[in-house]
Amino acid sequence: MLGLTVKNPLTISLLKQIKEAYVAMKLKQYLLSKLAEQCAEVARIAMETQQAGFYESTQGSDFTNAERIHQELDNFTAIVELLNDAGLEYYLNHQDVETKKTEVAKYFDDWFDLGFDE
Numbered sequence: 001m002l003g004l005t006v007k008n009p010l011t012i013s014l015l016k017q018i019k020e021a022y023v024a025m026k027l028k029q030y031l032l033s034k035l036a037e038q039c040a041e042v043a044r045i046a047m048e049t050q051q052a053g054f055y056e057s058t059q060g061s062d063f064t065n066a067e068r069i070h071q072e073l074d075n076f077t078a079i080v081e082l083l084n085d086a087g088l089e090y091y092l093n094h095q096d097v098e099t100k101k102t103e104v105a106k107y108f109d110d111w112f113d114l115g116f117d118e
Contacts, residue, residue: 024086031083038076045072 006012048058049065057064063071084090 028083028086031079031086035076035079035083038072038079042069042072042076045069 006015045065045068049056049069052058052065054066054069055064058068061068080088080090
């Protein structure tokens with residue numbers, strides 16, 4: 001390390017801990033960037049699907065938009081699992097999921113009503 005010779009066992013131990021912490025932080029930073037990238041991919045295919053529909057295929061693709069959404073969500077899940085391995089400790093909170101579903105349904109009703117003012 002930096003061309004230094006370290007003989008003190010406590011110093012060696014401390015340097016190893018620092019290196020492990022540095023590598024762990026780099027891994028977390030990398031995985032967080034991959035999570036953001038994957039979110040962008042999910043958003044992109046969602047917008048394409050909104051315009052073209054679930055069962056259309058993008059030019060040059062052998063997959064429908066629905067299949068592409070499945071692939072991107074699987075990729076997202078893989079990144080979440082890697083983040084869990086790195087210490088995120090995410091778990092699915094079913095109560096929060098149900099709360100979000102209710103919220104989305106409410107806002108859909110509000111949104112739908114906005115489009116038909118007479």
